[in-house]
Amino acid sequence: MSSITRVAGKIIIPTPFAVGDVNTYLLKGDALTLVDAGIKTQEAKEALERQLKELGYRLSDIEQVILTHHHSDHCGLIDVFQEDPLYGHEDNQRYLKRDPAFMKEQKDYFTSMAKQFGVPPQLMKYANDVESLYTYSGSKPLTHFLKEGDWIPGHPGWRAMETFGHSQGHLSFYHEESGTLIGGDLLLGKISPNPILEVPKRAEQERLKPQLQLNDSLRRLQNERLTIVYPGHGKDITEPYQLIEKRLKNQHERAFHVKSLIGEDRRNVLELAIQLFPKAVKRDPALALFETLGQLDYLDSLHEIESEMVDGVVWYYNK
Ligand SMILES: [Zn+2]
Numbered sequence: 001m002s003s004i005t006r007v008a009g010k011i012i013i014p015t016p017f018a019v020g021d022v023n024t025y026l027l028k029g030d031a032l033t034l035v036d037a038g039i040k041t042q043e044a045k046e047a048l049e050r051q052l053k054e055l056g057y058r059l060s061d062i063e064q065v066i067l068t069h070h071h072s073d074h075c076g077l078i079d080v081f082q083e084d085p086l087y088g089h090e091d092n093q094r095y096l097k098r099d100p101a102f103m104k105e106q107k108d109y110f111t112s113m114a115k116q117f118g119v120p121p122q123l124m125k126y127a128n129d130v131e132s133l134y135t136y137s138g139s140k141p142l143t144h145f146l147k148e149g150d151w152i153p154g155h156p157g158w159r160a161m162e163t164f165g166h167s168q169g170h171l172s173f174y175h176e177e178s179g180t181l182i183g184g185d186l187l188l189g190k191i192s193p194n195p196i197l198e199v200p201k202r203a204e205q206e207r208l209k210p211q212l213q214l215n216d217s218l219r220r221l222q223n224e225r226l227t228i229v230y231p232g233h234g235k236d237i238t239e240p241y242q243l244i245e246k247r248l249k250n251q252h253e254r255a256f257h258v259k260s261l262i263g264e265d266r267r268n269v270l271e272l273a274i275q276l277f278p279k280a281v282k283r284d285p286a287l288a289l290f291e292t293l294g295q296l297d298y299l300d301s302l303h304e305i306e307s308e309m310v311d312g313v314v315w316y317y318n319k
Pocket residue numbers: 022071073074185232233
């Protein structure tokens with residue numbers, strides 16, 4: 001049994017997104033495994049092929065693919081590995097299958113959310129152009145599910161951690177013996193990951209609070225022994241605890257800035273998002289709105305603010 005599989009290669013793949021390149025990782029063990037699969041562009045596929053070759057492999061040598069999460073920069077090229085097992089958390093499946101009922105569910109959900117945020121629905125891409133979110137996404141469904149505590153098949157010692165927040169079903173992979181974490185988009189060197197709102201899995205479920213989930217996931221890392229984090233974007237993180245502290249502290253400060261913007265007034269999510277991100281809100285309103293909502297959820301969790309729905313719009317005010 002190969003008790004230690006180290007990360008055998010880091011493959012850096014270009015994306016057309018503002019985030020820049022995305023990282024995928026190669027694990028050598030009882031099965032040659034690719035963790036995440038880049039984005040669906042020809043350029044990305046060529047970059048993957050070229051760098052695999054430099055490591056001594058071809059695309060066809062990959063025996064299985066494991067996903068940290070379902071965003072297109074991480075799952076775009078899964079269709080290339082049509083014959084291979086594809087592992088990931090069950091919550092990713094609906095985003096890979098994208099059946100018409102789920103596409104409609106997303107459209108309806110974000111239309112109603114847009115109203116709550118105070119946004120005219122036509123401004124919200126998440127509501128009116130759901131399909132465009134998947135332009136660069138792969139569509140091979142997961143063949144196997146991984147959940148908290150499961151080991152990566154073929155790689156004893158690597159276990160899955162459910163680290164939701166940036167997405168639902170987000171997994172990180174932890175090798176305890178060496179203190180190595182393949183972290184997906186949980187912890188990134190340059191930016192704090194967006195707390196992206198998703199449709200609850202069951203209709204009766206409350207609205208998700210991704211910023212709070214993300215914070216909980218980061219705090220979980222503080223209880224593990226970490227020496228290195230291999231992130232989904234950017235350089236390896238060699239001082240993870242410092243960075244986690246910084247991320248949590250900055251988020252706390254951002255939230256209290258939002259609290260000060262509310263002041264004596266009452267404000268909705270859109271009004272605050274415009275103040276916080278005047279440019280971004282025009283470019284991609286959803287991300288600016290989710291980021292703002294995340295700060296409001298955080299303030300609410302500390303009982304710093306209250307909210308009230310009037311004619312379908314949620315208004316926030318200081319206690
Ligand atoms: Zn990403």
